[in-house]
Amino acid sequence: MGRELVRQGGRSARIQREVHAATQSLVGRFDRSAITVPMIADLAGVTPSTIYRRWGDLGSLLADVASEKLRPISDPDDTGSTASDLEAFVLQYAEEMSSKVGRDLLRDVLADAEDTAATKCWRYTYDHLETIAARASARGDAPLEPGLIIDRVIAPICFHILFGDRDVSADYCRGLLAGLRAVDNPAE
Amino acid sequence: MGRELVRQGGRSARIQREVHAATQSLVGRFDRSAITVPMIADLAGVTPSTIYRRWGDLGSLLADVASEKLRPISDPDDTGSTASDLEAFVLQYAEEMSSKVGRDLLRDVLADAEDTAATKCWRYTYDHLETIAARASARGDAPLEPGLIIDRVIAPICFHILFGDRDVSADYCRGLLAGLRAVDNPAE
């Protein structure tokens, strides 16, 4: 007898879609503190108990929805050169994440005790960086370490967004990227 | 007539202490998901409505308590040299924050919509780095930019703790610090 961990079929999948859609809609219109499970259930045309049984609590649902929303639809743009691929990706990342909605999504993902949402989230970023790195090596450019980009560029961006201690401008991001090049070409 | 924004006197202050103490005690013994406002109120010998009126909700109380707990008691150790001052501080920071309690405190601070807790939190770190920087310049050592330390050392540490994508070991932290020295002495 074949085993199925979670049912993927019609009703279950439909409800998940509707709950996600309702949540996204509310998250876009109201403050976190104003959103409740019964509110989402109402909009989704579902009983609150369904949501509680499936997601546990509001925080987990928000984290789930946020991680889905954060999932990129496509590979990072191929702009022709490694440096501009990376810059384009980083600037877009910073702009999305530093907006109010981006910041809230980040918080929702990190607030959840289960870190499956957080894991998904950094994996998306790593994957994109690996795509860019693969292109770089295909071009014969200097190899590009995703881990280093995370440490030197992505991490500071996330830090400042989360703690709100400084503005994350495009120039600031370009500065981080410039610091990165100094590592590749220490003689320069 | 003199104005007072918040009463500091006996009863109010005592209740704040008791609620903080009760919260810390519960946070140390139970999971976040098991902690409720009535539970804290009970342990503190206070009515739940007092907590709701004063802190708004559980998240804000947890953030408040966490930021207080994160407040350093003393200046960073003076170990004799700038490099070892910095290393000692960073290693202690990483160790405290990467423990289960440290990670939870960080999350509590960042989860709150009001970012007064988050602001306090990074200010503590900046202040310590500025203390170390002041010592460095008093010794005639190379100047030390707190902002750079944040970007290059603290931010990656926080990132990995929050996202859980890698272990934050002492060796890893020392590697971050080594990368920092390469900036000061690019010729090396």
Added chain:
DNA sequence: ATTCTTAACGCAAAATATTTGCATTAAGGC
């Protein structure tokens, strides 16, 4: 010291949100 004003609290009722037991529906295997 005494009085006055009012922020902060306690209490209890009301409003909401969460959990749970049980009946029903429908996905996926046969």
Added chain:
DNA sequence: GCCTTAATGCAAATATTTTGCGTTAAGAAT
């Protein structure tokens, strides 16, 4: 088409959060 059971709906039971109102006590004024 039948069977098993995960997932849902419904409603009752709990638990939490909010709110109105009386009381307490901090800090200012006299």
